[in-house]
Structure formats: structure tokens, C-alpha cells
Amino acid sequence: xxxxxxxxxxxxxxxxxxxxxxxxxxxxxxxxxxxxxxxxxxxxxxxxxxxxxxxxxxxxxxxxxxxxxxxxxxxxxxxxxxxxxxxxxxxxxxxxxxxxxxxxxxxxxxxxxxxxxxxxxxxxxxxxxxxxxxxxxxxxxxxxxxxxxxxxxxxxxxxxxxxxxxxxxxxxxxxxxxxxxxxxxxxxxxxxxxxxxxxxxxxxxxxxxxxxxxxxxxxxxxxxxxxxxxxxxxxxxxxxxxxxxxxxxxxxxxxxxxxxxxxxxxxxxxxxxxxxxxxxxxxxxxx
Numbered sequence: 001x002x003x004x005x006x007x008x009x010x011x012x013x014x015x016x017x018x019x020x021x022x023x024x025x026x027x028x029x030x031x032x033x034x035x036x037x038x039x040x041x042x043x044x045x046x047x048x049x050x051x052x053x054x055x056x057x058x059x060x061x062x063x064x065x066x067x068x069x070x071x072x073x074x075x076x077x078x079x080x081x082x083x084x085x086x087x088x089x090x091x092x093x094x095x096x097x098x099x100x101x102x103x104x105x106x107x108x109x110x111x112x113x114x115x116x117x118x119x120x121x122x123x124x125x126x127x128x129x130x131x132x133x134x135x136x137x138x139x140x141x142x143x144x145x146x147x148x149x150x151x152x153x154x155x156x157x158x159x160x161x162x163x164x165x166x167x168x169x170x171x172x173x174x175x176x177x178x179x180x181x182x183x184x185x186x187x188x189x190x191x192x193x194x195x196x197x198x199x200x201x202x203x204x205x206x207x208x209x210x211x212x213x214x215x216x217x218x219x220x221x222x223x224x225x226x227x228x229x230x231x232x233x234x235x236x237x238x239x240x241x242x243x244x245x246x247x248x249x250x251x252x253x254x255x256x257x258x259x260x261x262x263x264x265x266x267x268x269x270x271x272x273x274x275x276x277x278x279x280x281x282x283x284x285x286x287x
Contacts, residue, residue, distance in 0.1 A: 002188055003027045003061050003100065005051065006070030007044070008035050010146060011106060014181020015068060015188075016044065024189070029060040051087045057094030064100040066188040071106070071125050075118070076242040084121040088128050095132055102135040104187045106180070109142045109173060109199065110260030117250035119260065130195045137187050140262070141180045141200040142173030143255065145279040148211055152280075152287045155215040155223045163208035164252045166227045171210065172255050173201035173262065176279050179272025197267035206276055214276045218284050 002019055006012035007028040019026050020042060027045040030036040040046050049056035051072055061067050069091055074083045095103060107122045129136050151161040165172065183200055212225040228236070233252070237245035254260030262269065 001025045001027055001045070001064050003029050003047070003064040003067045005029045005068060006072075006106075007039055009070065010177040011180045011184070012068070012070055014178050015184045016181075018182050018185035019188070020044070022185070022189070027060065027064065029057070052090050054090040054093035054097070057090055058097040061094050061098035061100050064098070066102045066104065067095065067098075067100045068184060068188060069103060069105040069125070069129070071122060074121060075248065076244055077118070077121065077247060078244060081121050081124065084124060088125050091125075092128050092132060095129075095134070099134070102137075102188070102192075103129060103132075104137045104139060104184055105129055106184065107138040107140045107197075109140050109201075109262060110254055111138065111140055112263045113254060113259055115250060115254065115259060116247065117254050117260070118247040119251055119254075120247070135192050136195045137190075137192065138195070138197045139180070139184055139187060139200060140197060140267075141175045142202070142262075143175075143206075144180075145174050145176045145202065145206070145274075145276055146283065148215075148280060149283050149287075151211070151215070152283050155212070156219055156284065156287070159221060159223050161208070161212055161215065161223065161225050162228050163211070163225045164228050164233065164256075165208045166230075166256050168208040168225050168227055170256065171205035171207045174206040174276070175200050175202040175272045176274035179274050183270055183272070197263065199262045199267050199269045200272060201262075201269070202272045203275060210276065211280075214280050215284075217277055218281045 007016050016026050028036045028039045029047045033048050047060035049060045108119045111123045155161050208225040212223045215223040233249050234245050
């Protein structure tokens with residue numbers, strides 16, 4: 001039995017589908033059982049647990065051959081990341097109590113970075129899980145291709161996408177969530193000891209200009225990328241309702257300046273199979 005948190009999201013869903021396709025039993029760990037009814041219909045066992053509830057998580061993880069941990073995203077965290085720290089504490093307590101066979105944790109490219117940024121929440125998760133006495137793998141994917149969902153309407157309607165990735169021709173590691181879920185399923189079914197890191201990117205690195213070109217191919221019309229002026233970032237994020245935009249701004253700086261990158265010396269690096277055009281085509285059709 002594999003216990004999966006975040007199953008209602010893209011990565012967790014892709015992971016669960018891969019495990020079910022290989023005949024593996026899956027326990028869906030969800031906050032709201034009603035949202036996971038479709039997974040129960042596909043044969044998943046349901047366990048209801050808040051990610052801040054160590055007792056409920058202990059029950060959800062008990063008897064599991066492996067557990068997949070997805071830290072709920074906090075895009076506008078309070079200083080010091082108290083929201084994520086509460087989840088991390090509960091998850092670690094549950095794992096100590098339940099003693100599953102292994103853990104695969106979805107982390108991120110740049111988790112080793114010393115500069116504080118939005119991704120530091122996952123660095124905290126890595127540090128806490130690495131201290132536990134069981135096999136743990138940290139899966140560190142690159143930038144999700146699906147982040148381009150924010151650009152679909154502008155590309156379709158105006159032929160322009162605004163980018164925070166700069167310069168516009170700077171290529172960074174990107175990967176499709178389908179590849180992340182598939183690789184996570186493979187890792188969960190492996191045997192290892194201690195702590196390891198697997199870094200994941202797509203078939204090729206991608207720039208903002210590449211995203212615009214891919215939109216142009218999918219939409220059959222010209223699309224170009226324009227850079228959002230760095231001086232405007234904070235006011236834009238505040239206008240979107242963020243109270244604490246600095247961690248997000250530092251994350252973007254990290255990609256642009258290169259200190260959010262894969263670790264060196266390199267850990268195991270895996271390349272995904274899904275192309276950017278495939279992801280954007282699905283985003284456009286689903287918009």
C-alpha cells in the first residue's frame with residue numbers, strides 16, 4: 001500500500017495513476033473525502049487527514065509500504081514560514097509514529113540554496129525528513145511547464161505573454177507534472193537506504209522566448225514574450241493580494257541569476273519525456 005498526499009493535484013494525480021496502472025494499491029490521503037470520490041471509484045482507499053494533524057496522518061501512513069509527501073503550497077507565506085513549519089512538524093511526527101517503509105518527498109530545484117526565497121519552505125521539509133531513521137528520497141523537479149497556464153489567455157487573445165523569467169532567452173530546467181508523477185511512482189517502488197536526491201528536468205531547457213514560440217505553434221498565430229520590469233514586481237504582486245511578496249520575488253531572482261539550480265556536485269539527474277508543446281496544447285484546450 002502506498003499512501004499519497006496531494007492526490008487531487010496534478011503531480012499527486014499523475015503519481016496515483018501510474019501506481020494504479022502498475023497494479024499497486026493506493027491510499028489517498030485527503031483533507032476532504034468528497035473531493036476524492038473519483039479516486040475511490042478507481043479503487044483507492046481513502047484516509048481523511050489534515051496536513052497539520054499528526055494523529056490523523058499517523059493513521060493514514062500506518063501500514064504503508066511507502067508514503068509520498070507533498071507540502072501544501074504557500075505562495076504568500078508569513079515571515080518565517082509558520083504555515084509550512086506546522087505541516088512539517090505534523091508530517092514528521094506522523095512518520096515517526098507510523099514507521100512506513102520509505103518516503104518520497106516532492107521538493108524542488110534549488111532546495112540547497114542558502115538565500116531565503118519562496119522555495120525555502122521545501123528546504124525546511126528536506127532538513128526535517130532527512131533526520132528521520134528511514135529511507136527518504138527528495139525529488140527535485142525544475143520549473144513546472146504548467147506554470148504557463150497563467151499565460152494562456154494573453155497568448156490567445158493578445159499574442160503577448162509577460163514574463164518574470166529574464167533575460168527572455170535564458171533557458172532554465174522545466175518539466176511537465178506528468179513526468180514528475182511518473183518518476184515519483186518509479187522511485188516509490190524502488191529499494192534504497194538512507195537519504196538520496198533525484199533531480200528532474202524535461203527533454204530540454206526552456207526560456208521565456210521558447211514558451212512564446214511554443215504558444216505560437218499551438219495557437220497557429222504569432223506570440224511574443226515581453227519582460228516585466230523588475231521595479232514593478234512588488235506592486236504587481238501586492239495588487240494580486242499578496243501581503244508578503246518578497247519570498248516570491250527572491251525565487252524569481254534565483255532562477256534569473258542562476259542560484260536556483262540543480263545541486264553541485266550533481267545528484268542523480270533524470271530527464272522527462274513530455275515536450276513543452278504537449279503541455280501547452282493541453283492548457284490551451286482546457287482553458
